[in-house]
Amino acid sequence: MSIVNDAEVEPDNTVLYLVPNTTEARQVVNDRRNEWLRVDTRTYGPALRITLGCLNPPHLIRLSNDDNGIHLGGRQAGSGCYLCFNADSGELILYDKSLQCTTSVNSEGSLTSNGAIPVPLMEHGDKQCAIILSPHPTTIEPRWYTLKMGKRAFYIYSPFRDNSVDLESKKPYFFRHSNATVWPRPPRPKQTGGHPVHFAEIEKLGQGGEASYVHVVAITRTGSYFACKTCALDSHEWKPMHQCREDAARQLELVKRAYSRSEKSCIVPWHFYQFRARYIDIFMPIYWCSLADLINNGCFMGVQGSNHLALVMLRDISTALMLLASQTPAIVHRDVKPENILYKDGTFSLADFGVCKSVNNTHTNTGSEYFKSPEVRNGMTHTPAIDIFGLGLTLVACLSHRSLADIYNDPYQSPQRWAEQAQKNLESWGDELGDNIAGMLHDKSEHRPSATLVQSDAISVLKAYESTHGSCPIPGRDFAEQSAALRRFGQPTVPRSQFQPPCDTHSVSGEPAPWGANHYLNNVPVMSLEQVDGMDDIKYTDSSPSTSADSSLLQTPSPTQSQPRRSPRLKARQASGSSSIHSSSSDE
Secondary structure, three states: OOOOOOOOOOOOOEEEEEEEOOHHHHHHHHOHHHOOOEEEEOOOEEEEEEEOOOOOOOOOEEEEOOOOOEEOOOOOOOOEEEEEEOOOOOOEEEEEOOOOOOEEEEEEEEOOOOOOOOEEEEOOOOOEEEEOOOOOOOOOOOEEEEEEEOOEEEEEEOOOOOOOOOHHHHHHHEOOOOOOOOOOOOOOOOOOOOOOOOEEEEEEEEEEOOOEEEEEEEEOOOOOEEEEEEEEOOOOOOOOHHHHHHHHHHHHHHHHHHHOOOOOOOEOOOOEEEEEOOEEEEEEOOOOEEHHHHHHOOOOOOOOOHHHHHHHHHHHHHHHHHHHHOOOOOEEOOOOOHHHEEEEOOEEEEOOOOOOEEOOOOOOOOOOHHHOOHHHHOOOOOOOHHHHHHHHHHHHHHHOOOOHHHHHOOOOOOHHHHHHHHHHHHHHOHHHHOHHHHOOOOOOHHHOOOHHHHHHHHHHHHHHHHHHHOOOOOOOHHHHHHHHHHHHHOOOOOOHHHHOOOOOEOOOOOOEOOOOOOOOOOOOOOOOOOOOOOOOOOOOOOOOOOOOOOOOOOOOOOOOOOOOOOOHHHHHHHHHOOOOOOOOOOOO
């Protein structure tokens, strides 16, 4: 006789299991009024299996003293709670509807963790919390919880199979109350204790310098998604901890002061920050991908409108630098590069202000090697001109028709040589871009244009380009998120043949490219701002030009083409056809 595995008999729409932990909870499971939910599992023994359709909407399931849902028994009036879903993220929400709010929930960690300290997510007096059942992104271990209602204590376990229910199927059971996250006042640097914002890591987005990493997290009160950057504050051992905290808080307030001056600042805002021992957590909106992701996924490699997209980036980031430079004293980012420029809804925004500072007489050697200005390398005073230099190199990286890995790993090209050659290329495009943009990489900082002049020229060139060629397609959400997946999971989203420039000319008249076959940029011609002829081998989802953020840049790959490993967020959204699972505007 074959042994039946729990996963083999589990329905596809299973959401969770309630496993009794006390005598009173076992009585609830064995109650004849709950037989319609009772299952005998090989792993947990008798349990209550909760699936979609257990009850009529809007509640996924109710635990109460009446017969409509899980009958708890007892005579206490108004006791119990119900389960539903966050409308934006699809995460499970437990809501206590009792008058006394006696329900409590603890996060117990993963099933294989030993000695984990339970984290209280919902205590007496709290009304709601999120139950995050997806595996931990680092350990890939299932999460589990304890649910207590008086003497009744249950374990909450995730399904045996990775059969995540799509967002569209959860729609009838969306939480009817507000999903907005109310952030407390940020703590003072010397403050200890307080009420920290608890969160669960959903997906790793990346890792940066200064011992920092970024995750998509779900706030354990609302289940809403945000990006959370966690940084170690003790990377400089010569600084006392309170000074590290003060410096971090000062930098964040400088950034907030800059982006608060304009509705479209093109600066990534932050919602809240908190200190945890030697770390700081910074909560921000979620963006689709970075400029580096778009470059590496071939978005600028010969695709029609790539020059237009590079100009959009230049306009947006020069706007951000203009706001930073307008502060008193001026703020210098000091690390402008494609990895620190995020993309969403057709707009590029400047992020990662971990090394920003106000202009003063200090001059440390900081930033990324391939995007450093001469004055940073030579230990000179830092001014907003170093950000203009970094933005100029970023523009050349967009128009070079190479992946960033090719630039960084070229054994014949040092960072200094890359900057020198980029300067020559940018100056050679002066007739098309204008003198201000062409002068962004000047050796002398005083000869570089201000961010205001760069923004003005970028807007003028964009208008001229669009008057000649019309609006160009921009990367849609699917292409952008798949570009980010390419970086995280290492699989291409479209065939490499579509990444290559289709011709050796740079204008409608068929004139030769600005440089010849011996050029250092991997023998790949860089197009001018005129529309490239012969782009028929690149297919678009919409033949008519469009600037809609929902339009996809490239044709969807066929089923036979290599597909990337999809993140849980992207997989759930694509399966449901829903427009968004990111934090809503009310959350942000």
